[in-house]
Amino acid sequence: MSIVAGLAAVSVLGAGGEAAADAQGPQPQDLSGLTLEQLADIQVTSVSRRPEQLSGAAASVYVITRDDIRRSGAASLPEVLRLAPNLQVQRVGSVDYAITARGFNSFETANKLLVLIDGRSIYTTLFSGVLWDAQGLVLEDIERIEVISGPGGALYGANAVNGVINITTRSARDTQGPAISAGVGTDDRTLSLRHGGALGEAGAWRLFLTGFDRSDTEMVGGGSGLDAAAGIRAGGRVDWSNGHGDWMLQGDVYDHESPGDVALRGGFALGRWGRQLGDYGRIDVQAYYDRADRVNGPVEEEVRTWDVSLQQAIDLGRHAIVWGGGHRWVENTLTSPPGAATLVPASRDITLGNLFVQDQISLRDDLVLTLGVKVEDSSFTGVEVLPNARLAWSLDNGSLLWGAVSRAARTASRIDRDLTLPGFLVGGSFQSEILTAYELGYRARPARNLNLSVSAFYHDYTDLRTVAPDPATILPLRFANGGEGHTSGIEAWGSYEVSPRWRLDLGVVTLDKEFRLKPGETDISSLASVGDDPSWQVLLNSRAQLTDRLELDVHLRAVDELAASGVDGYVEADLRLGWRFDNGVELALTGSNLINDTRLETGDPGRQRVLGRSAYLTLRAGF
Structure with missing residues (x-):
């Protein structure tokens, strides 16, 4: 991401908050070549922060399996996320993307989607979004990706507004021996090396080294976008069990560079411990440290994050209770040259404490009421209370009917509160954007070879970001909470097994948006903070085993x-x-964007890039 371009664009148009980490331990599963019945029985953890079958999860959740990732032909994580019909993916550069659920998409406004990787939040305090160029996972080591559209604030906190993406990587026990993956194409060159081994009978380890080299994109009017990027990442993971519980340690370091004195360096270390406590259920404790240093010419940003969290899951008769809490400390510093857009103060220490509890109450054998609430206290934005209520009815034919009412909030980012451009923009007292969401869903398996999920939603937003002039002098401008409105839509997807060797997956999503200014408010950005979204999207995937x-x-x-x-x-x-x-070797050829010579995916004039056809050849062995 260009920090300079981001600050300049946000200073006129807009971009926000804090998020809580998921301490739920991994649930390893073999998701390759599953039948539709097995897919419906996949265990997911994102909906209730405890394992449950996908077929019984009372939320609009889509699962991307390890086999889906392999067969996508994708070279990066954002391209893998195109498989989820409830996400809208816009590519805005060589390594930059805008990804959202249920609206508000553009590079500066995609700030209402919480993303976790093994329980580690990758949210940025700068603008409340995700910097996808820093997420260089080894794709073959991802176990599954759970994509929830709709608010998750009662479990995950502020900024889990329009959705949650929960990425779980494989246990070191499942990645033994040597493995190599290499790809070469018109746009991408990639290489991943991995080796794993046993730690006696109780544990396992793996180490990896991965790198990429991506070509420049092209400008709309011709010429190079000058945004080529290359990077390297190395790390490892250890899993083991003993009489004191289950342990996991992982971490990595990375170094990415682009032309024009643009660089990104950082890394993280994460540890998790979990143990069954007999009648007291299971307890999980997690802690991580994350650092990122981003340079774009004269502008530099440094972020240091410490996070610790705890949760306990316990069953008490008809009550399945999950409770927990955590604390996060973020050091954020941004320096820029005199006279340029900057943050005032240049450095901030932000602390965030949270407590949550959720109770799944079995009213009857076929009727479950879920009540939950999370309370967060941020040194930057104050207290947010985020409740949630869900009701799930399991019908006699095995289908599930569910409904939910939730409150979520996007708290202020540093750009919302601290962005300053002398004589033009000053920091303000921007408050949280608030969502009240109403959802109704149905999940069923109407035939042996057919799975189906349909959800409808109505999102009511208030206090949306606007850019307000000074009442007397027009300048300086400041960010305010002058917008309101609603979105609504349908999310439907299903899988049809034509034969044991051929499966079709279809997804259809609609979005209707109506936004306006509150009475008496002014916005010189014309409500740019609501993003730029398509009103519908259709995905069709065909998976055929020819031989x-x-x-x-x-x-x-x-x-x-x-x-x-x-x-x-x-x-x-x-x-x-x-x-x-x-012998376990796989060779694959992927052609992308095969229909159109060129196309655009974003309306941002400063980030429009021409996307065209590409080819990508991969060789994998040992994965």
């Missing part, structure tokens, strides 16, 4: 125009042909 060794995957997507900017809608196709050999 025992030959796979054919086709990914089609149709996306409506971006109404705010007038960027045309598009229909695109990706195709992957893979060969799997007896």
Whole structure:
């Protein structure tokens, strides 16, 4: 991400808060080649912070499995997330993306989606979004990705407003021996090396080294976007068990560079301990340290994060209770040259404490009421109370009908409160953006070879960000909470098993937006903070096993125009042909964006890049 471009764009148009980490331990599963019945029985942890079957989860949740990732042909995590029909993905540069659920998408306004990797929040205090260029995972080591659309504040805290992405990587026990993955293509070059081994009979370890090199994108009017990037990352993980519980340690370091004196360096270390306590359920404790140093010419940002959290899950008769809490400390410093947009003060220490409790009450064998609340206290923005109520009814035919009412908040980011441009913009007292969400969903398996999920939502927002002039002198401007409105839509997806060797996945999402200014408010940005979103999106994925060794995957997507900017809608196709050999070696050729010569995915004039056709050849062994 260009810090200079981000600050300059946000100073006129907009971008926010804190988030809580998930201390739930990993739930290893073999998700390769599952039948539809097995897919419905996948255990997910994101909905209730404890393992439960996907078929009984009372939320709009979509799971991307390890086999889905392998067969996507994707070279990066954001491209993998295109598989989720309840996400809207916009590529805005070589390594920069805007990703959201249920609206508010653009590079500066995609700030209402919480993302966790093994319980570690990758939210940034700068603008409340995710800097996707820093998330260089080894894709083959991801166990599953759970994508929840809809608020999750009662469990995950502020900024889990429109959705939660929970990424779980594989246990070191499942990654033994040597492995290599190499890819070369018109846009991407990648290499991943991994080796794992046993630690006696109780544990296992793995080490990895991965790198990428990505080409420049092209500008709309021609010429290079000058945003090529290359990077390297190394790290490892250890898992072991003994009489005192289950332990996990992991960490990595990375170094990314782009032309024009742009660099990103950092790393993290995370530890987790969990233990069954007999009649007292299970307790999990997690702590991590994360650092990131980002340089863009004369602008530098340093972030240091310490986080510790605890949760206990206990069953008491008809009550399944999860409670816990945590504390986070963030040091954020941004320096920029005199006269440029900057943050005042340049450095801030932000602390965040939280407590939560959720009770799943079995009213009857087929009726479960879930009540939960999280209370967060931030030194930067104060106290937020985030309640949630869900009701799930299991019908006689095995289907599930559920409904939910939730409150969520996007708390102020440093840009919201501290961004200053002398004579033009001053810091203000920006308050939290508030959401009250109403959801209704249905999940079923109407036939042996068909899974189906349908959800409807109505989101009522208030105190949305605006850019307000001074009442007397117009300048300086300041961020205010002058917007309000609502969104509504339908999210539907299903899988149809045409035969044991051929499966079709279809997803359809609609979005209707109505926003306005509060009476008496003024916004010179014309409510730019609500983003630029398509009103519908359709995804169709075909997975065919042509022979025992030959796979054919086709990914089609149709996306409506971006109404705010007038960027045309598009229909695109990706195709992957893979060969799997007896010795565990796999060779695959992927063609992306095969229909159109060129297209755009974002309406941001400063970030529009032409995307065209590409090819990518990968070789994997040992994964």
